[in-house]
Structure formats: structure tokens, C-alpha cells
Amino acid sequence: MERPRIVPIFFMGILVWCCLAASANASTDYMKYKDPKQPLNVRIKDLIGRMALEEKIGQMVQIERNVTTAEVMRKYCIGSLLSGGGSVPAPQASPKDWINMINEDSELVKRIGAATALEVRATGIQYALHLVSRDPRWGRCYKSYSEDLAVVQAMTEIIPGLQGDISPNSPKGVPFVAGKNNVAACAKHYVGDGGTTKGINENNTVIDMHGLLSIHMPGYYTSIIKGVSTVMVSYSTLNGAKMHANHDMVTNFLKKTLRFRIPISLSSPLDSSPPHANYTYSIQAAITAGLDMIIVPYNYTEFIDGLTYLVKNSFIPMSRIDDAVKRILRVKFMMGLFENPLADESLVEYLGSQEHRESAREAASKILVAGSHADNLGYQCGGWTIEWQKPTQCPFHGQGLQSSLPSRTQLIQDSIHMETQGDSLNLTIPHPGPSTITNLCGTVKCVVVVVSGRPVVIQPYLASIDALVAAWLPGSEGEGQGVADVLFGDYGFTGKLSFTWFC
Structure with a gap:
């Protein structure tokens, strides 16, 4: 009897990374960005120089798989897709939850991460999303590893399981993916969303800086050391300030103090209060704060139009766009997506093994x-x-x-x-x-x-x-x-x- 296929699904959804096509007006001559022998920074610089504004903004956008067509991908140069549920490649799934409460068995967690990477990569997916919860009233408490910081830090061993073992000499804050049998991991939601008042989702976390750094930040420190490829910012509030508009915590602390060189994303909604009161301002606040990728599952055209307007009218400098796209391309080049963009069918045997x-x-x-x-x-x-x-x-x-x-x-x-x-x-x-x-x-x-x-x-x-x-x-x-x-x-x-x- 044929055994069922089981696809492990982790961290609040799955993103399908898409390879960027060459610019329509690009030369047909030798292109450095296509040459895997070239240094990473050389490839990034070469490709950035060939991209139009529309292509750059497209790289910063993640849309829902169910609304995606080939025409949409080409027209808007979409950089990545979100599989937000109901569109998995097999009718059965092995959930992430069995690793979340394990008896601090980091070796087992790493094995599960490696198994997940193989099965996920076999389906053509290259990106797996991956919280300290201090209040069990929170409906998303089941996604977190523990209220104990030591357990949370131990469970970050899932990262080398998913991405592969990072070299001891690898620079900190730089994304790492070992090869085509691995996937990029994401640490989320930065920062403090597991400590909101009364455990209410997307609520306000009230905490001083010492508490924030000692309770909610250690898991991110360890994740960065282990080469995590991305960080997702929370759309909760920290001491009254929306995290997705918090320039001090995103750019000044995460990017500058921790020297984090990987892309920082935001799960929707990107909006103001009351909802949609000033969406253009919300876009400006998020991108200016330092967010590099935005998940806009359905109203992506409004986001693209708004961001394009803000750049063309000098509300957001081109240097901020280039910084975001460089971070995104760094991960894609590191993952080898330009050389291996499609699913590896030889890995199918691992599905539900x-x-x-x-x-x-x-x-x-x-x-x-x-x-x-x-x-x-x-x-x-x-x-x-x-x-x-x-x-x-x-x-x-x-x-x-x-x-x-x-x-x-x-x-x-x-x-x-x-x-x-x-x-x-x-x-x-x-x-x-x-x-x-x-x-x-x-x-x-x-x-x-x-x-x-x-x-x-x-x-x-x-x-x-x-x-x-x-x-x-x-x-x-x-x-x-x-x-x-x-x-x-x-x-x-x-x-x-x-x-x-x-x-």
C-alpha cells in the first residue's frame, strides 16, 4: 500500500522564493550576477545596477499564492509568494508543534529541522518561517518554545537543522544556507509580541529596555549567531509605538547595533489606526523604519503604487530601496536560487519517509x-x-x-x-x-x-x-x-x- 506523504509545515506559513528575471533592457553579454564564481557582493552590485525601480519594489513584495498568476509575476516583478494556508502540495501535513515543547532535546530538534528542510525543499519551497511567550492567554502561545529563555535559546538549534551547520569562521549577522537541500529560516516576531498586555494578539507590550533585552531578545541573539536568514517584525506595539514603524528598534538596534545584514520582513497587516486611515503614510513609516520585505497578500497593487509614489516624489530615498533589495538578494544568492530555482525531484523520496x-x-x-x-x-x-x-x-x-x-x-x-x-x-x-x-x-x-x-x-x-x-x-x-x-x-x-x- 502506498504510504501517505507528509509535508512538515513550520513557523506561521511558508514563503516561496522566486528568482528574479533579468531586466528587459539588460545586455545579453556576460552578466556577473549570473556567475556563481563571482564574489557575492559583486553579483549583488551587478544585478542592482541592472534593475529598474519597479523591479526593485517587486522584490520587496510578498503576495498570496492563491492570487498569483504568471502575468501578475511578470507585470509586478513579484519577489516572493506566501502560502498562507489551503494551498499545500499534499493533503497531509506533519505540524511544527511537536518540536515546540520538547524536553530541551536540541539534537532531536536539529534532526527535525533537517528533515523539514528536505521535505519542504522537495516541494519547491525554499523558505520556512519560525517566539518567547510570557502570557499563555495569547492564542499564539502554541507557536512559542517556552517562557524559559534557556529553553528558547536551546531550541534555536532548529536553525542549523533547517539551514545547515554554519562555519565557525562565518561572520555574524550574515545569512547562511548550506546548500540546495536546506531552506532559509526566519526568526519572529521581533520583538516582544509574546508579552502583550493580557496576552491579547497584536496588543501593546509594556516593558523597560532592561526587561526587553533580558527576556525577549536573547533568542534573537542566538539566532543571529547561528546564521538565521531573515527576521520578521511584529505588528504588535512596544510601549505604545508600532513595531513596524519603530526605527530605533529595527534600524538603530537590529541593523546597526547587532550588525544584522539580512532582510527584515513584516507580516501583514501594514496599516494605521483606525484601519486604512492613511495607508500611504503606513508604507512610508514601515520602509523608513527599516523593513525590507512586506507581506501584502491581496492588496499588493495598492502597496506597490504607494511605494512607487513615495520614492518618485523623494519621500523615501532610493538608497533605502537599494539597501532593502541588497539584503533580499544576498539571501537568494546565498541559497543558490539563481542556479537551482526549481524543486529538486530527487528529494521526493524523503516526503513522509x-x-x-x-x-x-x-x-x-x-x-x-x-x-x-x-x-x-x-x-x-x-x-x-x-x-x-x-x-x-x-x-x-x-x-x-x-x-x-x-x-x-x-x-x-x-x-x-x-x-x-x-x-x-x-x-x-x-x-x-x-x-x-x-x-x-x-x-x-x-x-x-x-x-x-x-x-x-x-x-x-x-x-x-x-x-x-x-x-x-x-x-x-x-x-x-x-x-x-x-x-x-x-x-x-x-x-x-x-x-x-x-x-
């Missing part, structure tokens, strides 16, 4: 710490699995975790984890979880397995529960295997809580 599935199963077994929707595997994977906000109808190969558990073991599911809609001010277990615990555990000895991407309030039910297991989001290999392996005694409980639970 047994070796990779075993790594996923090992991860699922290691995250355990000693329901409703129990047979829907989508709920056990979280958002950004098949679709952006709706993981409930994912056509996985299994029937879900509940069907594989021992008798008198009940699965309890937290609310769906997604952006904004997943925010919870009280962290209570949603209906019918509480009544399920009461009805089952009030009559027989029972084990409760909590599937969640964050801590939930469990204290009211502890007296009636004989054993409690935090399974986090175990992913597709958690179904029937990773979690059940531990519950049946094949493996011991080795996980450690990466977040504080309220017991």
Missing part, C-alpha cells in the same frame, strides 16, 4: 508531562497546519488520538489555537471538557490526557483525576503512536513543563 516519521514519533513521545474533538487529528496539530486559522478539517491519515488510548483514558482538548480568535483571558477548559472529566472520573479510576498548545486551568478537577498527562500538541505521529507509546509503558515520561501550569 519512515525515518522522518520516526523522528516525529520520538518527538511526540518526549513532550509528554506526567475530550472533545478527540478523533479529529487537526485539533491535535494547531493552526497553520493545512489552513491558517482552521485546523479542524485536516484530512490526516489517522483517526485521532482518542481511538488509540487505553481504556479509562479520556482526551481533553483546549480551544483551537490560532491568531486573535485563540486568545483566552481565563484559560479554562472549553465545553464539554469539564463535564467529561466529571462524568468519567467521578465513577471510575481515570487518566486525563490534555491536548493543548498552552497551559490550562486544571486545578478544579485534580481531586477526581487519578493521573494527568500534558500531551501539548503531539502532531500526526502523536496519533496512535507517540502518546500511546508512553501511556502503554513502551517509553517513560521524560518531558518537562516549558510553561507554568496553574494547579
Whole structure:
């Protein structure tokens, strides 16, 4: 029987990097930028000199795959595409979430990163997006590694897994991708979006500089040292100032103080408050602050027109545009996209390979710490699995975790984890979880397995529960295997809580 193909999807979506075509008026003579033997800076300078303003601005734009056509790519010289959900190349996905809460096993995390790179690259995708969360009420808490800075820094080992091992002599702050079997990684969201007031998505983070540098910044330090290829700026607010317009934190600190030479991007929305009150000003503020790439999934023509107007009328200098495009091209040249722009079909054999599935199963077994929707595997994977906000109808190969558990073991599911809609001010277990615990555990000895991407309030039910297991989001290999392996005694409980639970 043909085995199912499983495509690991990481970090809040996937970007497809597109190679830039030569300028229409470019000479047909020898072009240095096409010669891989030329030094990187020489290739960048040569190509920049051949590009028109429209081509440069196109490189700074990322649009949604579902609205893309060949005509759009040619007309607007689009630099990259966003696969924001519902457009994956296979009907099954192995989620990122099984690596997020592991028992600080950095070697396993690196292996998973390498497996992800192979499978993602096989599909033609060359860029994988990859938070300290200080407030579990945040709906995106499941995307973060831990509230513990040491755990977050240890988990950055995913970067050399995705990109390859960086040379000890490699300069810091410069992107690194080892070869065509690797992908570019992105650290996000810079900075402090995991510490917003009450955990509300896109809210304000109130913190002094010492707290910011000691709590939210260390993961970025480590990521830069390991050669991460890009950083994505948050559209949350820091002490009342929108991060995507924060010149001091983006240009002065990240680019100048940390000497970060890689492109800095922004996930949409790029807008003002109230929404769309002055979109042109929002464009100017973001680009002037130092952002190099902007995700504008659908209204890209408005963004392109606005940025073109601002440059042609000297509101934004051409030097700022050139700086942005140089950073983008540096990563693309480093990745070898001009030499290998298409999917490598020889890597297809790695899609859903047994070796990779075993790594996923090992991860699922290691995250355990000693329901409703129990047979829907989508709920056990979280958002950004098949679709952006709706993981409930994912056509996985299994029937879900509940069907594989021992008798008198009940699965309890937290609310769906997604952006904004997943925010919870009280962290209570949603209906019918509480009544399920009461009805089952009030009559027989029972084990409760909590599937969640964050801590939930469990204290009211502890007296009636004989054993409690935090399974986090175990992913597709958690179904029937990773979690059940531990519950049946094949493996011991080795996980450690990466977040504080309220017991």
C-alpha cells in the first residue's frame, strides 16, 4: 500500500522564493550576477545596477499564492509568494508543534529541522518561517518554545537543522544556507509580541529596555549567531509605538547595533489606526523604519503604487530601496536560487519517509508531562497546519488520538489555537471538557490526557483525576503512536513543563 506523504509545515506559513528575471533592457553579454564564481557582493552590485525601480519594489513584495498568476509575476516583478494556508502540495501535513515543547532535546530538534528542510525543499519551497511567550492567554502561545529563555535559546538549534551547520569562521549577522537541500529560516516576531498586555494578539507590550533585552531578545541573539536568514517584525506595539514603524528598534538596534545584514520582513497587516486611515503614510513609516520585505497578500497593487509614489516624489530615498533589495538578494544568492530555482525531484523520496516519521514519533513521545474533538487529528496539530486559522478539517491519515488510548483514558482538548480568535483571558477548559472529566472520573479510576498548545486551568478537577498527562500538541505521529507509546509503558515520561501550569 502506498504510504501517505507528509509535508512538515513550520513557523506561521511558508514563503516561496522566486528568482528574479533579468531586466528587459539588460545586455545579453556576460552578466556577473549570473556567475556563481563571482564574489557575492559583486553579483549583488551587478544585478542592482541592472534593475529598474519597479523591479526593485517587486522584490520587496510578498503576495498570496492563491492570487498569483504568471502575468501578475511578470507585470509586478513579484519577489516572493506566501502560502498562507489551503494551498499545500499534499493533503497531509506533519505540524511544527511537536518540536515546540520538547524536553530541551536540541539534537532531536536539529534532526527535525533537517528533515523539514528536505521535505519542504522537495516541494519547491525554499523558505520556512519560525517566539518567547510570557502570557499563555495569547492564542499564539502554541507557536512559542517556552517562557524559559534557556529553553528558547536551546531550541534555536532548529536553525542549523533547517539551514545547515554554519562555519565557525562565518561572520555574524550574515545569512547562511548550506546548500540546495536546506531552506532559509526566519526568526519572529521581533520583538516582544509574546508579552502583550493580557496576552491579547497584536496588543501593546509594556516593558523597560532592561526587561526587553533580558527576556525577549536573547533568542534573537542566538539566532543571529547561528546564521538565521531573515527576521520578521511584529505588528504588535512596544510601549505604545508600532513595531513596524519603530526605527530605533529595527534600524538603530537590529541593523546597526547587532550588525544584522539580512532582510527584515513584516507580516501583514501594514496599516494605521483606525484601519486604512492613511495607508500611504503606513508604507512610508514601515520602509523608513527599516523593513525590507512586506507581506501584502491581496492588496499588493495598492502597496506597490504607494511605494512607487513615495520614492518618485523623494519621500523615501532610493538608497533605502537599494539597501532593502541588497539584503533580499544576498539571501537568494546565498541559497543558490539563481542556479537551482526549481524543486529538486530527487528529494521526493524523503516526503513522509519512515525515518522522518520516526523522528516525529520520538518527538511526540518526549513532550509528554506526567475530550472533545478527540478523533479529529487537526485539533491535535494547531493552526497553520493545512489552513491558517482552521485546523479542524485536516484530512490526516489517522483517526485521532482518542481511538488509540487505553481504556479509562479520556482526551481533553483546549480551544483551537490560532491568531486573535485563540486568545483566552481565563484559560479554562472549553465545553464539554469539564463535564467529561466529571462524568468519567467521578465513577471510575481515570487518566486525563490534555491536548493543548498552552497551559490550562486544571486545578478544579485534580481531586477526581487519578493521573494527568500534558500531551501539548503531539502532531500526526502523536496519533496512535507517540502518546500511546508512553501511556502503554513502551517509553517513560521524560518531558518537562516549558510553561507554568496553574494547579
